[in-house]
Amino acid sequence: MVGGLYSELEAFEAILRHGSFSAAARQLQLTPGAVTRRLAALEARLGVKLLNRSTRRLSLTESGRHYYAQVAPALAQILAAGERVHDLSAQARGQLRVSLPMNFGRLYVTPHVGEFLRRWPQIELDLQFDDRFVDLIGEGFDAAIRIGALDDSRLVARRIAQTRRILVAAPSYLQRRGAPAAPGALIEHDCLHYTLFRDTPAWEFQRAGEPLRVPVRGRLKANYGVPLVEAALRGEGILQTATFAVADELADGRLVEVLPDWSLRPIGIYAVYPSREYRPRKVEAFIDFVEQTIGQPARWDRVIAGDR
Missing domain, CATH: 3.40.190.10 (Periplasmic binding protein-like II)
Structure with missing residues (x-):
C-alpha cells in the first residue's frame, strides 16, 4: 500500500509540476494512461476529486489544494532524499x-x-x-x-538584493506641468499607479524619520510595470517605481527623479x-x-x- 500511495503521489506532483498528463508521463517514463490511472487511484483512495480537468488547463480543486499543501512538504523531503542519493558528485x-x-x-x-x-x-x-x-x-x-x-x-x-522605490518623470512632463516641490503637490499631477504594489492609490514618504501618506490620482494604472514606464517616458505622468525597473532610463536622462529629498519604503x-x-x-x-x-x-x- 505504501508503494502504491507513493507512486500515486509522485504522479500527482508531476502533473502539477508540468501542467499536463503527457508531460508528467514523460518525466516519469510512463504512458499518459498510467499517469491517469495513478491519479484516479489516489482520488479513489481519498474519496475526493483533486484536479479539475478541461481541454485547456488543469487546476486544483479546493480539496486538492488543501491536500497538496499537507503532503507537499513530506513529498519534497522524500524526493530530495532521492536527489541527494543520486547527487553524489554535487x-x-x-x-x-x-x-x-x-x-x-x-x-x-x-x-x-x-x-x-x-x-x-x-x-x-x-x-x-x-x-x-x-x-x-x-x-x-x-x-x-x-x-x-x-x-x-x-x-x-x-x-x-534590495531596490529603492522612487518617483520618476520625463523631462518633457516636468517642463509642461512643473516639478512638485513637496509630496502634497502630487495631488495636482497625473500619477501612474502600479496596482500590485499592495498599496491603495496613496504614496508613503519619509523624511527625517517622519512618515507622510499622500493620496494621488491619475487616469492610468496597470498590474505590469512596463506600460507604466513607457507612459512615463512619453511624458504622461509621474511614476512610482523601483530603481531596478528604470536604471537605464535614469542613467541616460530619459527619466529624472522627482522629490529626491524624500524617501519611499525600500x-x-x-x-x-x-x-x-x-x-x-x-x-x-x-x-x-x-x-x-x-x-x-x-x-x-x-x-x-x-x-x-
Whole structure:
C-alpha cells in the first residue's frame, strides 16, 4: 500500500509540476494512461476529486489544494532524499520550475539564462513569468523570485538584493506641468499607479524619520510595470517605481527623479522555496546564480551611478 500511495503521489506532483498528463508521463517514463490511472487511484483512495480537468488547463480543486499543501512538504523531503542519493558528485540536475516577476525576470534573468544552462548542463529550466504571488506548493514550483512584502510562512525566504522605490518623470512632463516641490503637490499631477504594489492609490514618504501618506490620482494604472514606464517616458505622468525597473532610463536622462529629498519604503528582493529541511542543489544553483548576476552593489545601482 505504501508503494502504491507513493507512486500515486509522485504522479500527482508531476502533473502539477508540468501542467499536463503527457508531460508528467514523460518525466516519469510512463504512458499518459498510467499517469491517469495513478491519479484516479489516489482520488479513489481519498474519496475526493483533486484536479479539475478541461481541454485547456488543469487546476486544483479546493480539496486538492488543501491536500497538496499537507503532503507537499513530506513529498519534497522524500524526493530530495532521492536527489541527494543520486547527487553524489554535487552536480545539480533535473527540471527546475521557477516563478519570476515579469519585468525583473525580463531585465535581470532572461539575458543570462544561456550562461546558467551552460554552467549546469543537467538542469532543465522552466521559467514562468507572473507578477502575482503564485502558490509555490499548490502550483508545483521549486522556487520563485519575489519583490516586496512576504506573507507565506510556509516558505523559506532568502533576501538576494534590495531596490529603492522612487518617483520618476520625463523631462518633457516636468517642463509642461512643473516639478512638485513637496509630496502634497502630487495631488495636482497625473500619477501612474502600479496596482500590485499592495498599496491603495496613496504614496508613503519619509523624511527625517517622519512618515507622510499622500493620496494621488491619475487616469492610468496597470498590474505590469512596463506600460507604466513607457507612459512615463512619453511624458504622461509621474511614476512610482523601483530603481531596478528604470536604471537605464535614469542613467541616460530619459527619466529624472522627482522629490529626491524624500524617501519611499525600500523593497526587498527575495528568493523563496518550499522546503525547510533541504534545499535541492538545482534550487541552490539557481538562487546563487541570480544573486551573483545582480552583484553587490546591485547591477541597477551601478548603472544609475554610471558604472555600466
